[in-house]
Amino acid sequence: MTSFDPSSAAEQSAPRFVRVNIELIAEITDEQALKAAALDQVRDDTYMDDAERAESVEAIEIDPSGSLAHFIDPVALLGSVPGVELASATWESARTEYDPDDETWEEHDLG
16 A cells, blocks of 8 residues: 655656757768758848847858757757746757767767
């Protein structure tokens, strides 16, 4: 027989935060197409102010691998999940050395 503890019920109903770490490696097969699409995405983003837009365009021009970050949408990942509200999100993209045929490559060694 189990007993009911009201304090544990309160803990279960309280909001809980969960950190979800997702790590992806994407191969850029057409850097110019990605860069152009990212520039379009920044141009059409109605939520960016002019300073943020200029900063994003400059970042895309300096390192087109950062273009991919403009297509990451954490709201789309969690927006339709019942009982979940996105509290915070950060992400970045950076070039990495990766050889899918190298058996010594570690998934957590992206440096």
